Amino acid sequence: MGKKSSLLDKFRQTTPGAKRLTFKCISEPKEISRIEKFLEELNTVAKLDDGAFYRLLVATTEAVNNAIVHGNGSDPNKKVCVNCDIVNSSIYVYVKDEGSGFNPDILPNPTEKDNLMRPSGRGVFLMRTLMDEVRFHFTEEGTVVEMILDYGKLR
Numbered sequence: 001m002g003k004k005s006s007l008l009d010k011f012r013q014t015t016p017g018a019k020r021l022t023f024k025c026i027s028e029p030k031e032i033s034r035i036e037k038f039l040e041e042l043n044t045v046a047k048l049d050d051g052a053f054y055r056l057l058v059a060t061t062e063a064v065n066n067a068i069v070h071g072n073g074s075d076p077n078k079k080v081c082v083n084c085d086i087v088n089s090s091i092y093v094y095v096k097d098e099g100s101g102f103n104p105d106i107l108p109n110p111t112e113k114d115n116l117m118r119p120s121g122r123g124v125f126l127m128r129t130l131m132d133e134v135r136f137h138f139t140e141e142g143t144v145v146e147m148i149l150d151y152g153k154l155r
Helices: 005-012 029-046 050-071 123-130
Strands: 019-026 079-087 090-096 133-139 142-150
Touching: 019 029, 029 050, 029 079, 050 079, 050 090, 050 123, 050 142, 123 133
Parallel strands: none
Antiparallel strands: 019 079, 079 090, 090 142, 133 142
């Protein structure tokens, strides 16, 4: 399902030559609104155009929302941590929760007729659609969603 120690090492250590920004919050849904300001700060370094910033904002917001609500069960005693590394013309986003994980391969397709009106189930679909790469890693410490946006190819 996922990699174990190498991802945690990557999560804890900044990639050589990268600019890292970190965001942490408690697992309450109201915290999701804080991610936009964090990403705006990141964009002062990355200088994304509006389209690339929108992709990053929506995908990261969905990942943080899933971490808070599904991963940590909206438990304010649990934390969500986001590390963003800007490396050359790519942004690596790591969203870590304290949950036990899930199987991303069995999520229902939200574009199928029976799922169109469901109130949830679009987050992972949006992440996969908007980002260049999305991976899920499951560890004893929680789940890490790794997303990559290659904004160099967008220019």
